[in-house]
Amino acid sequence: ESAMIEAPTGSGKSLAALIPALVQARQGKRVVIATYTNVLAEQYWRKDLPTALELFEWTDERPQPRTAFLVGRSRYACRQRMREHGSVPVVKRFAERATMGLDSEFYATARGGRERAAWQDIAVPPACQGRECPDYRRCFFFEARSAARAAQLVITNHSVFVSDLLVRNATEGDVDLLGDYDYAILDEAHDFPSAAASAMNFDLSAATIEAVAGVVESAMRAHEMSAEAIAHFVSKARRALQQAKERAAASLARFGDAARPGILKVAPESLLTDDKVGRNYVSDLEPHLHEVVDEVERGFGAVRDALAEAQSVEQEDGGGEDEAIVSLVQYLDDFIGSCRLLAAPDEVSLTAVTFGRDRVQPLMLSRRVVDIGARLARLMETGPPCTMMSATMTVDGSFEFLSSETGLKPQYEELLPPAFDTKSAAALFVPPPDRIPDPTATRDMDTAQVYYSAVADVVGEVLAAVGGRSLVLFHSRREMEEVYRRVADSTELPTLIQRSSGARSVGDRFREDVPSSLFAVRSFWTGFDAPGATLSCVIIVRIPFEVPVEPEQLVRHAWYRSRGLDPFREYTLPLAKMMVRQGSGRLLRNDSDRGVICLLDPRVHTRGYGEEVLANLPPMRRFESIEEAVAQVGIVASADSLQGG
Ligand code: SF4
Structure with missing residues (x-):
């Protein structure tokens, strides 16, 4: 079963x-x-x-x-x-x-x-x-x-x-x-x-074309596909590859000049009638998509055909199956097949036009399975x-x-029930509702600054009460950087931040430097293991709701609505609850661990789902004062207690 x-x-x-x-x-x-x-x-x-x-x-x-x-x-x-x-x-x-x-x-x-x-x-x-x-x-x-x-x-x-x-x-x-x-x-x-x-998603960009062409070129070079009988077809494949690369890159560049981010294709097409999907539909760019896919199919298809011909000639000559060629043909078939799905997506999926941050990174055509x-x-x-x-x-x-x-x-x-006695080993700190403004009411610059400052004040108080030793989890990099800057400026305790690379080394430094606190995003919510006193507190700054702005998220929400379901109740809220469970699960990693979980989001007081989110945490006493929470679990913030972890 x-x-x-x-x-x-x-x-x-x-x-x-x-x-x-x-x-x-x-x-x-x-x-x-x-x-x-x-x-x-x-x-x-x-x-x-x-x-x-x-x-x-x-x-x-x-x-x-x-x-x-x-x-x-x-x-x-x-x-x-x-x-x-x-x-x-x-x-x-x-x-x-x-x-x-x-x-x-x-x-x-x-x-x-x-x-x-x-x-x-x-x-x-x-x-x-x-x-x-x-x-x-x-x-x-x-x-x-x-x-x-x-x-x-x-x-x-x-x-x-x-x-x-x-x-x-x-x-x-x-x-x-x-x-x-x-x-x-x-x-x-x-x-x-x-x-x-x-495994199911796929991105096509100029870099993908280069990479695919590079694989084919080096495979042909490395395996010396130049036996006399097939030399003609191999050189035909080489010429075709050069042409395929240039033409596909040129069509992508033309697309890039005209493109803007949005949704290009959706299956089922009926999802285009959804308001939010419809508003992001860039139908005028469709001819460019077809041009790119046609170029790839024609160009790389010609390479594949030349290689397949080489293979059949070799076989006719009694040479058997040339695995180098067979695997290249298969590789090109897979690539062409993935590109075709960009122009004709299967259900339920979409093709989107995306750019890197601030359009610094080039155009990408992305297939996403919803x-x-x-x-x-x-x-x-x-x-x-x-x-x-x-x-x-x-x-x-x-x-x-x-x-x-x-x-x-x-x-x-x-x-199975928790392996550790969470009631005595952990305490929950939820600040009173007036300490931090509602994060959804902070969309303009000024209110956002007020929000970041309020979060930084509370995080600073928690670090002082616990003696650092905290993992501070954010849902957005921007929010993390704003809060980190304020806290790092005002505390004597060592602070670390997760940059866009080097997650592993910053995690190691956090484990080794016991009084340090680590400000981190996504990858630290799950699977990060730091047993002992070095992680005595997990601070979850806000309930990590996915805000549907990316094409994939918009289509997913539309897919729920099209079936008469509420995407917030069916997807966004359960996902956020699961992430809160995962984030808080970083705290107790063995039976001698003790510590505090802090959930700073004021919506746990003000919204109907607040108590539901809290109910997904392990059983423990709840406090509105961080000092009382720290006293409950008996972790001491003095410098002496931190020696040697
Ligand atoms: S079989 Fe392929 S992967 Fe393995 S050593 Fe030879 S070329 Fe490399």
């Missing part, structure tokens, strides 16, 4: 997945365990799986099942490319140490940003000669892939799991990545919809049963929201 299980941090989810998976594997079944990131998947593979394996007694009659680890191809190093760059010191060091050929092993070897950047030169390309490569038998990626197909237990990530579903669907089951399996377990299931969206849950439901409906689990899956005590977002209709549900 399919299941959804919410199990709090510290309850041992990984072993709870691995032990029954190994029991099944021992009985000859195949099980796939997928988690959100590569880091988490590696943790399963390197730490949790060996622990689980030790719990069993393996004998000749009951041998240990074959297990394997697989992530996406671009996360493995290509031995051919490593040889090409063999004189680069970091590549040389990596070649001596790599066991699985993963980017994580490379980054552990690299010293500094410049060495890290060298990964791009050696990563497995999207198309290569495969079995004809002299290194095929030692290839990190192909070895991992064939081990995964032969294993009874496979550890992977959500992205590979979704790609497997998509490729099975596209080829009607002829091709797959993971082989047939009997059971799937998805950990960190709350992130599964976003992993699925990344109803991810429905699509996943179709992809998984005939598949084997699946268990989804995570520390945060329910909203208002129900799995309904995540079920609609992931498409999984579980026959079995279980919601």
